[in-house]
Amino acid sequence: MGRTFKSVRMGSHEVSQRWLKASRALKKEDQVYGQRVAEMVKMHSSESFYAIDDPLEAAVFSVLIELLKEIDRERGEKIEDVDI
Amino acid sequence: MWIFDSYHRGAVELWDRERDSPKPLTFRYQPSFYLYLEDPHAHWEMIEGLECRFKVKECSFDTVYGSRDGYEIWAGRDVALKIEKQTHMQAQLYNVDLRIDQRYLADKGIFPCGDEGESRFDTDFEIPLTSLKIKVNANPQLARTIVEISVQNGGRERRLKGSERLIMADLFDLVRVIDPDVILFQDGDQWVPRIVAKAEKFGLDPSLSRTGWFRTMASKSYWSYGKVEHKTGAVIPEGRILIDTENSFTYRESGIEGIILASRLTGLSPNLTSRFTPGTLISNYEVYEALRRGIAVPFRKHDAERQRKVSELKGADKGGMIFQPKPGVYEGVYELDFTSFYPSIIVNYNLSPETLDGSKRRGFLSSVIEPLLDLRLKTKKLKKVDPRYRGFDSVLKWMLVTCFGYTGYKNAKFGRIEVHESITSISRDLLLQAKDIAESMNLEVLHGIVDCLWVKGGDATEFKERVEVATGIGTELEPYDWIVFLPLADGFGAYNRYYGRMSSGKLKVRGVAARKRDTPEYIRRMQMEVFAKMGEARSIDELRQIVSQAQEIVDRYHRxxxxxxxxxxxxxxxxxxxxxxxxxxxxxxxxxxxxxxxxxxxxxxxxxxxxxxxxxxxxxxxxxxxxxxxxxxxxxxxxxxxxxxxxxxx
CATH class of the missing domain: 1.10.132.60 (B family DNA polymerase, thumb domain)
Known part of the structure; x- marks a missing residue:
């Protein structure tokens, strides 16, 4: 009934796995960033399938959201630092 | 007339409960099929040839796509197949492969297990059938001979023992004397073929069938939703309903009430509705509805999917919406469930193969699903106050669950993959709409899967009302004292693995070992005992206080x-x-x-x-x-x- 495609979520998880593997080839001090980015891929892979069919696009979308959230968090922390 | 068995053996034979006769009513009935040719002149020789051999009438007939000018031909399936071959599959044929007894009933405007003038969609009807329970006291997979049979007639139970011949003779005598309309036979579809063979060997009259005749249904293995399923064959008696209580899905889920309601809705005999899957039942319900409405049923599909790129297919065929949960334990959560979500979408959005072009007319599929959906919404309410309606509700639930899947099934008479895609596409938008409403009311959406959302905080009752108004679909709200969403191996939330204590005190457990069918009973019992202990806790704080008691249960099972x-x-x-x-x-x-x-x-x-x-x-x-x-x-x-x-x- 219907057809079976590999879901965007599954595809994104494969992207994450590849990025994680690729991180191993980075310099030791950069590896942690590679691993964090690979984690970020999976944060929004479920919801993004609503409009995105390409796993790589979904992966980039998810990472960008998480990066912006981190930037916002850092800004918030800095403002708090100033207030103190 | 209250028909409880029907089939075609040279003529349509109907067993009427009200006549109380040892013989069926017999009707000569030669059905016809329809032929439509885009260019009939190109096939004039074939038409003339058909006219020489069979009764052929030029006519106009209705299909779901509108009226067709063609021919009505009084001949069988073999002729239809030859026409296909002759026309290089250009011929469009209708009403070729239908069950003759079902078609006869639809033509006459009658249905099984109901009185004339009654509605098939009525739930208040009597089942005036007598029944007998039979059990062979042995494992059907291992036993070669039958050494004991239990027969239960009302409160009385008799055990038949002795030589195999004597047991058979006693069984047939008992069935002949009691003469039940229904036989509830544990593993009947495995035992009855052997019993019939033994009757022949011993020269006995197998009274399980009121005519002495049986019809055979072959066993088969088939693919369904990516899994191989096996269906045991059957030897079906005439004039008596034989239900394999162990292997009939409809009986297990919905009891005799479900089998009878399915028979009324599909126009099939209870012998068949007890053996068919819910998918075959919904498909036959659609066929019966089409015949009743004078709509021709296509032999093969001519509304094939247009060519599309893989990227288009991927974009269209995605399934239901998911909001991934964050693993953890939560308090004060509400689960909002859409009732009969996909069938409601079919009805509310008028989805049908012929309305995909945006046509405003009422679609066939949506119009036949509507009364079934209304009936389900009624039985869902009724079963809460009267358990008699549970069987009705269950069979309707299963038929409606599969009606969505069948829209994408390649052999479904009224299925079309684009309808399947439209249903899931609309469902994704509706779940997103519900999420937006939740967030606009400051409710946190914890998890969402296809037709339900778990939310926290805010006014859940108002949320439910607003979702119903916005989507036009009924919902149910279940409050939880606490709920746990489990993680996957990578630490991210699993969609379908959770458990929690509802405010009613009931535990809801999904996707864990205790729910899996390959979990050994010992492990299932252990986990359920742990969950029962956890179910005593009404908050996260209370939950954490019972850790040692829960651990003790596990240790006891280890010991x-x-x-x-x-x-x-x-x-x-x-x-x-x-x-x-x-x-x-x-x-x-x-x-x-x-x-x-x-x-x-x-x-x-x-x-x-x-x-x-x-x-x-x-x-x-x-x-x-x-x-x-x-x-x-x-x-x-x-x-x-x-x-x-x-x-x-x-």
Whole structure:
């Protein structure tokens, strides 16, 4: 009934796995960033399938959201630092 | 007339309960089929040839796509197949492969298991059938001979013993004297073929059939939703309803009430509705509705999917919407469930193969699903106050669940993949709409899967009302004292693995060991005992206070494993194929079955106990006397981890 495609979520998880593997080839001090980015891929892979069919696009979308959230968090922390 | 069995044997034969006759009503009925040719002049020789041999009438007939000018031909399927061949599949044929008795009933405007003038969609009807329970006291997979049969007539039970011939003769005499309309026979579809064969061998009249005749249904293995299923064949009596209480899905889920309601809705005899899957039932319901409405049923589909790029297909065929949960334990959560979500979308959005072009006319599919949906909404309410409606509600639930899947099934008479895609596309938008409403009301959406959302905080009752107004679909709201969403191996939330305590005190458990059908009873019992203990806690704080009591349950099961009964260690698993390249537990189970002389077919479920997990040594469930306690101990730990997650999470 219907057809079976590999879901965007599954595809994104494969992207994450590849990025994680690729991180191993980075310099030791950069590896942690590679691993964090690979984690970020999976944060929004479920919801993004609503409009995105390409796993790589979904992966980039998810990472960008998480990066912006981190930037916002850092800004918030800095403002708090100033207030103190 | 209250028809409880129907079939075609040269003529349509109907068994009327009100006549109380030992013979059926017989009707001569020669059905016709319709032929439509885009260019009839190109096939004038064939038409003339048909006119010479059969009754042929030029006519206009209705299909779901509108009226067609063609021919009505009074001939059988063999002729239809020759027409297809002759026209190089250009001919469009209708009403070719329908059950003749079903078609006769639809033509006459009558249906099984109901009085004339009654509505098929009525739930207040009598079932004036007498019944008898039969059980052969042996395992049908192992026993070669029958040594004892129990027959239960009302409160009285008789055990038939002696030589096989004597048991058979006594059984047939009893059935002849009691003369029940319904026989509820445990594993009947496995025993009856043997009983009929033995009757022939011993020269006895097999009274299970009121005519002495039986019809055969072949066994088969088939694919369904990516899994191999196995269906046992059957030998079906005439003039009596024979239900295999063990293997009839409809009986197990919906009882005799479900079988009878399905018969009224589909126009099929209860003998068939007890053996058909819900998908075949919904498909036959649509066929009966089409015939009743004078709509021709296509023999083959002519509304094939247009060519599309893979990227288009991927974009269109995505399934339901998911909001991934963050693993953890939550308090004060509400679960909002859409009632009959997909069928409601079909009806509310007028989805049907012929309305995909944006046509405003009422679609066939939506118009036939509507009364079924209304009936389900009614029985869902009724069953809460009167358990008599449970069977009706259950069969309707299953038929409606499969009506969505059948829209995408290649052989469905009124299916079209684009309808399937439209349903899921609309469903994604509706779930998103519900999420937006929740967030606009400051409710946090914790999880969402296809037709339900879990939210926290805010006014849930108002949320429910606003979702219903916005989507036009009914919902149900379930409050939880606490709920746990479990993680996947990578730490992200699993969609379908959760458990929680509802405010009613009931536990809801999904996707964990206790719910899986290959979990041994010992492990299931352990996990359910842990969950029951956890269910005593009404808050996260209370939950965390019972950790030692929960751990004690697990320790007790670990300690008791050595003295546990091997029958509690049975693992039931479906076999998808018969040959495995590597040694694995399924391959060992098949070997063990073969050694026992039991035939295994793909799709069958086998029961086994692991004796040595190191080399996958297993025994069949009937032979197991020992088991690998380390292996089962690991299963206990795995099941405990699912429960223990709650004590570890923040």
């Amino acid at each position: 008791g494993i050595q003295s546990a009964d091997p029958s509690e260690m049975v693992i039931h698993r479906r076999i998808s194929k018969l040959h495995y390249e590597r040694r694995c537990v399924q391959a060992s189970a098949i070997d063990a079955y073969r050694k026992r002389g039991v035939k295994v077919s793909p799709g069958m479920t086998v029961g086994f106990v692991v004796r040595d997990a190191g080399v996958w040594d297993v025994d069949t469930e009937w032979d197991a006397s020992e088991f690998d306690s380390d292996y089962y101990g690991r299963l206990i730990d795995k099941a405990w981890e699912e429960a223990a997650f709650v004590f570890k999470s923040n």
